[in-house]
Amino acid sequence: MKRIVLTLGLLLVLLAACAPVDLDPPIPVYDTGMDPEAWARVPAGTFYHGQEAELEEIPYDYEIMVTPVTVAQYVDFLNAALNDGTVLLEGEYAVAFYPGDPFHGKKHEIRIDPGNYLLVPLNDPASRFTFDGQRFAVKPGWENHPMTNVSWFGAWAYCGSYGWRLPTELEWEKAARGSEDDRPFPWGYEIARNNANFYASRDPFEDMSSYGSLTTPVGFYNGRAYGGYQTLDSASPYGLYDMAGNVWQWIGDVQPQEGFSDRLMHGGSRNTYDMDLRIWVRNSAPPMYYGPAVGFRCVR
Amino acid sequence: MEFLKARFNYLFNSTKGLILVAIAMIAMVTAVWGMLSGPMAEMGVREVVIKTLGMDIVQSEREGRIIILYHSIAMAVVAIEVYMITGLLAMREFYKKAVRVLITVGYMMAMIFGMGFAYFGHNWAFHGLYITGLALIFFAGVLLCVALWPWNREYYITDTNYARTKKGVDLERVAFFTTAVTTVLSALFGAVPGSYFGNGFEVFLAENIIRLPEKTTMEYSVIGHLHIMLALIAIMITLVIGRWLNFKGAWHKAAMPLMILGCIVLNLGVWGVVTPLEPVAHMIIYVGATPSMLAALFLLIWSWGKLIKDGTAGIAKPTFLQKLGALVRDPLKFGPTWQMLFMNFTTSGVGIFMAVRLDEIFRMWPAREERIELTGHWHALSAIIATIILFYYGDMIGLKGKVRQLYGWAIIFLSDLALGAVTVFEMKRLFIEEAVQQPLVNTLMYMIDIGLGLLLVLLAIVMVWRLTDLFKKKGRWTEEAAHELAEEVSK
Numbered sequence: 001m002k003r004i005v006l007t008l009g010l011l012l013v014l015l016a017a018c019a020p021v022d023l024d025p026p027i028p029v030y031d032t033g034m035d036p037e038a039w040a041r042v043p044a045g046t047f048y049h050g051q052e053a054e055l056e057e058i059p060y061d062y063e064i065m066v067t068p069v070t071v072a073q074y075v076d077f078l079n080a081a082l083n084d085g086t087v088l089l090e091g092e093y094a095v096a097f098y099p100g101d102p103f104h105g106k107k108h109e110i111r112i113d114p115g116n117y118l119l120v121p122l123n124d125p126a127s128r129f130t131f132d133g134q135r136f137a138v139k140p141g142w143e144n145h146p147m148t149n150v151s152w153f154g155a156w157a158y159c160g161s162y163g164w165r166l167p168t169e170l171e172w173e174k175a176a177r178g179s180e181d182d183r184p185f186p187w188g189y190e191i192a193r194n195n196a197n198f199y200a201s202r203d204p205f206e207d208m209s210s211y212g213s214l215t216t217p218v219g220f221y222n223g224r225a226y227g228g229y230q231t232l233d234s235a236s237p238y239g240l241y242d243m244a245g246n247v248w249q250w251i252g253d254v255q256p257q258e259g260f261s262d263r264l265m266h267g268g269s270r271n272t273y274d275m276d277l278r279i280w281v282r283n284s285a286p287p288m289y290y291g292p293a294v295g296f297r298c299v300r
Numbered sequence: 301m302e303f304l305k306a307r308f309n310y311l312f313n314s315t316k317g318l319i320l321v322a323i324a325m326i327a328m329v330t331a332v333w334g335m336l337s338g339p340m341a342e343m344g345v346r347e348v349v350i351k352t353l354g355m356d357i358v359q360s361e362r363e364g365r366i367i368i369l370y371h372s373i374a375m376a377v378v379a380i381e382v383y384m385i386t387g388l389l390a391m392r393e394f395y396k397k398a399v400r401v402l403i404t405v406g407y408m409m410a411m412i413f414g415m416g417f418a419y420f421g422h423n424w425a426f427h428g429l430y431i432t433g434l435a436l437i438f439f440a441g442v443l444l445c446v447a448l449w450p451w452n453r454e455y456y457i458t459d460t461n462y463a464r465t466k467k468g469v470d471l472e473r474v475a476f477f478t479t480a481v482t483t484v485l486s487a488l489f490g491a492v493p494g495s496y497f498g499n500g501f502e503v504f505l506a507e508n509i510i511r512l513p514e515k516t517t518m519e520y521s522v523i524g525h526l527h528i529m530l531a532l533i534a535i536m537i538t539l540v541i542g543r544w545l546n547f548k549g550a551w552h553k554a555a556m557p558l559m560i561l562g563c564i565v566l567n568l569g570v571w572g573v574v575t576p577l578e579p580v581a582h583m584i585i586y587v588g589a590t591p592s593m594l595a596a597l598f599l600l601i602w603s604w605g606k607l608i609k610d611g612t613a614g615i616a617k618p619t620f621l622q623k624l625g626a627l628v629r630d631p632l633k634f635g636p637t638w639q640m641l642f643m644n645f646t647t648s649g650v651g652i653f654m655a656v657r658l659d660e661i662f663r664m665w666p667a668r669e670e671r672i673e674l675t676g677h678w679h680a681l682s683a684i685i686a687t688i689i690l691f692y693y694g695d696m697i698g699l700k701g702k703v704r705q706l707y708g709w710a711i712i713f714l715s716d717l718a719l720g721a722v723t724v725f726e727m728k729r730l731f732i733e734e735a736v737q738q739p740l741v742n743t744l745m746y747m748i749d750i751g752l753g754l755l756l757v758l759l760a761i762v763m764v765w766r767l768t769d770l771f772k773k774k775g776r777w778t779e780e781a782a783h784e785l786a787e788e789v790s791k
């Protein structure tokens with residue numbers, strides 16, 4: 001009898017691994033009060049760069065988006081770009097022209113010649129937008145969430161279409177850290193669960209027993225309470241939100257090292273432990289990669 | 301006073317006592333520091349442990365802390381292997397004592413002061429004592445090489461059942477010697493960049509720079525060091541298990557030259573990463589790994605054959621099931637080689653598959669996925685080495701009957717459950733998208749937590765038993781103090 005119970009128990013545990021996941025679960029809709037069109041100014045000057053906090057200088061002012069690009073903003077771009085022909089449809093993907101990377105023939109280097117490259121998949125169920133063959137639309141409730149399932153080419157094309165660009169690694173780090181100290185997180189030296197959206201951070205958009213950790217609306221961690229969930233104001237010294245957690249953010253640097261064809265990402269995500277939310281932590285992927293925990297913001 | 305003196309003598313003057321102390325130290329570190337990451341962190345246990353123990357956790361120093369933690373545990377594992385070697389192989393008493401004193405003081409200093417420095421504020425005296433501990437272990441290694449010198453006529457063998465040269469040089473001893481010498485040299489291979497980066501107070505984990513096409517010589521040296529040290533610890537435990545089981549015969553004669561050759565070539569390949577040979581270093585490493593793994597396979601074939609032969613001795617024509625029954629009758633003797641075989645699933649298989657399909661599959665994913673695979677497969681190898689030590693330890697403390705069965709099979713099932721799940725977790729992106737992974741991840745985490753958790757509980761039970769035994773006047777410890785491992789080698 002005991003053996004049967006044990007075997008059945010084991011089978012149940014194994015079957016639980018195959019449970020289907022609702023990719024569009026009902027989610028709460030919150031107005032965070034944040035303006036996704038807002039920009040923050042980062043003045044020229046020195047700041048502490050990297051884990052070892054080496055002094056670096058950026059000799060020019062620049063502006064960076066206060067929050068990551070939202071699904072609504074990206075869908076507007078896609079529809080406009082589809083109309084003017086800068087975005088094309090090729091099979092399962094929306095694509096656009098990219099002028100290519102220098103190629104050095106190094107080991108593991110990916111050749112990226114001039115040509116059309118995918119921006120977003122058209123019918124990936126994990127995307128927060130739909131495409132009916134004519135127009136893109138935001139799935140209800142996800143308007144103010146960060147755009148995900150977007151490749152580096154997709155992020156590059158978005159910023160470029162408005163005359164902006166993706167931040168360099170140094171620009172991103174300075175915007176996250178400020179210029180006064182060597183803090184590991186945009187808001188300071190320690191991290192609490194209600195500072196940011198990371199793995200098992202217990203926010204209202206998380207159910208670890210089924211779909212896991214989803215994105216939170218941009219600027220969610222601004223000190224407000226949402227249906228009893230109290231957030232901490234987690235702005236960076238320059239007033240940026242979501243510079244740690246929620247989504248990894250594509251960095252603009254092309255070949256920061258000769259033969260390195262990956263594109264860098266910073267900030268950690270809803271799906272990583274808090275250690276990956278430290279400002280200097282790098283992730284990277286080929287520029288055609290897209291995933292449900294990767295987004296971006298632009299600079300100008 | 302006599303009470304304390306007798307126990308102290310057992311714990312620090314006998315092979316089994318020294319091994320017990322080292323296992324207990326590792327168990328304590330694993331139990332406490334295991335609560336700082338993974339599911340324990342998710343459940344909030346980490347914060348409680350940090351506050352209760354007064355740890356000083358600075359975010360930017362995480363990588364440095366981890367490096368000291370790995371070294372602290374690894375030094376104790378190396379010490380256990382050294383105790384086993386010095387207990388199994390003939391050597392002059394002076395060397396045996398000197399090596400043991402140096403390595404015991406060394407690993408304890410490295411562990412206590414290293415962890416004190418890393419996790420409880422930066423007392424630089426502690427850092428100095430940590431380095432002193434590592435240096436003592438290095439000197440112990442040098443002395444061990446001297447003690448193992450195989451071309452001393454005292455250690456020549458005449459028994460033709462064992463691998464030997466025409467003159468009688470014991471090739472198994474040569475294999476031990478080769479592994480010890482290359483281990484000492486490879487320790488230097490890490491010590492040099494360790495000093496370089498340590499002096500500049502810079503730190504990095506190898507898995508975080510793996511995709512950068514250009515690495516400095518010092519970075520290559522660190523990457524080479526961590527790979528080769530783990531490989532050498534694995535080779536040494538294979539030799540130790542072979543000696544314990546009294547590996548001999550044709551398979552032994554074939555295995556030992558392969559072990560020596562493999563060990564040398566493997567090391568040359570790894571050291572080659574800091575030379576102009578770097579572009580072909582990996583090929584040399586593969587060439588070296590092949591004979592080493594073949595030698596381990598020969599040990600497996602021989603030991604399984606022996607287990608079956610011994611277990612079916614009274615049966616004229618044993619059936620397949622009878623042979624299988626004989627093979628698995630003693631989990632402590634079946635376990636080590638089974639784990640070596642299982643290692644091909646968790647470590648070698650994963651490593652080879654990744655190497656073969658790196659550009660087509662793995663480099664198409666985010667670097668973080670690759671990091672999980674890299675760290676996962678060598679954590680699995682480390683854990684497998686630990687379980688092999690525990691099998692041998694279970695035998696040397698005289699576990700018998702049902703307790704022996706329970707202990708042995710629990711280690712096999714629990715570790716394989718956990719490490720199998722770790723391997724699936726590492727490779728999950730092959731068969732599941734990130735957006736729908738949570739149920740699978742949850743199940744795998746349960747398997748890992750249950751496997752490793754219960755394994756630690758089992759170890760805790762053994763440790764509590766050994767502790768209570770020490771309070772008995774004529775406890776198990778009195779017998780252990782009187783016996784050396786060489787006397788207990790299988791017939």
